[in-house]
Amino acid sequence: DTGVSQDPRHKITKRGQNVTFRCDPISEHNRLYWYRQTLGQGPEFLTYFQNEAQLEKSRLLSDRFSAERPKGSFSTLEIQRTEQGDSAMYLCASSSKRERLLEQYFGPGTRLTVT
Amino acid sequence: AQSVTQLGSHVSVSEGALVLLRCNYSSSVPPYLFWYVQYPNQGLQLLLKYTSAATLVKGINGFEAEFKKSETSFHLTKPSAHMSDAAEYFCAVSPTGNQFYFGTGTSLTVIP
Numbered sequence: 001d002t003g004v005s006q007d008p009r010h011k012i013t014k015r016g017q018n019v020t021f022r023c024d025p026i027s028e029h030n031r032l033y034w035y036r037q038t039l040g041q042g043p044e045f046l047t048y049f050q051n052e053a054q055l056e057k058s059r060l061l062s063d064r065f066s067a068e069r070p071k072g073s074f075s076t077l078e079i080q081r082t083e084q085g086d087s088a089m090y091l092c093a094s095s096s097k098r099e100r101l102l103e104q105y106f107g108p109g110t111r112l113t114v115t
Numbered sequence: 116a117q118s119v120t121q122l123g124s125h126v127s128v129s130e131g132a133l134v135l136l137r138c139n140y141s142s143s144v145p146p147y148l149f150w151y152v153q154y155p156n157q158g159l160q161l162l163l164k165y166t167s168a169a170t171l172v173k174g175i176n177g178f179e180a181e182f183k184k185s186e187t188s189f190h191l192t193k194p195s196a197h198m199s200d201a202a203e204y205f206c207a208v209s210p211t212g213n214q215f216y217f218g219t220g221t222s223l224t225v226i227p
Contacts (some may be wrong), residue, residue: 004158033215042119042205042217043159056213091159102147102166102212106158 002026004107006092012113013082020078021110025094032075033104034067035091043091049075082114119208121218129226134178134193136221138206141187148189149207149215150180159205165189176200201225 005024013019025032030051035043046065047057051072064082069075079086089111093104122137140146148165163174170182180191189206206218 035217040124040219042207042219043215045214045216048213058214093159102149102164102209103161104159104215106151106160108156108158 004092004094004105006090006107006110008110009108010111010113012115014115015084016081018078018080019082019112020076021090021092021112022074022076023092023094023107024074025092026096026105029094029096029105030072031095031097031101032069033093033095034075034077035093037089037091037109038087046077079112082112084114087112087114119206119216119218121204121206121221123221124219125222125224127224127226128196130198131195134191134196134200134223136191136204136206136223138180138189138191138218139187140189140206140208142208142210144210145182145184147209147212148180148182149209150174150178150189150191151205151207151217152176153203153205153220155202162191162204196223196225198225198227 007022033048034046037043047067049069052069064080067077089109091109093106095104118141120139150162151159152162153159162178163172165172165182173179178193203220205220207215209215
């Protein structure tokens with residue numbers, strides 16, 4: 001169990017550019033979540049996958065955001081045409097099934113700065 | 116809509132004193148409830164969870180929380196604060212176990 005990893009840890013980009021983040025969940029965890037956290041706030045739910053299926057997506061998630069989990073293992077979160085308001089910490093979490101389904105393990109996050 | 120309110124964005128306690136971090140939720144049905152801790156430069160870590168079993172839930176590091184349906188509360192307590200408890204604490208609620216809603220967090224400072 002090596003924990004949830006995220007790459008990159010930091011990303012600085014110019015407004016209008018596209019960025020992609022990667023999350024590697026704990027091996028064999030079938031649920032994967034993406035959150036966004038801004039300064040002074042708690043994590044805000046963006047979307048989650050069960051295996052490769054994206055089951056729920058926040059209404060707050062604009063069309064510029066897309067997430068994939070093609071083989072039910074790692075996931076990517078892409079933000080197109082970034083805006084300054086996208087600057088935040090993007091968190092990934094995973095959980096296993098059955099009795100431990102509700103126990104999310106969080107990665108260290110990717111800090112995005114849009115200039 | 117689900118929401119979580121954490122009263123007090125900053126709480127300071129003396130080492131050895133009682134820790135009490137408050138959390139109230141809004142939900143039409145008893146939800147799943149959680150407390151997470153975030154140490155500086157680390158990811159969030161689950162402290163404890165309530166899933167409709169015992170109303171008093173014991174977690175890691177000596178923390179516990181009590182679910183009170185009549186008060187829609189899930190306050191976190193620890194009898195004796197330790198310096199290592201200094202961190203950010205987040206309360207979270209999930210109505211169905213799918214989407215999770217977090218509070219704005221409480222920063223705990225432990226004074227030696």
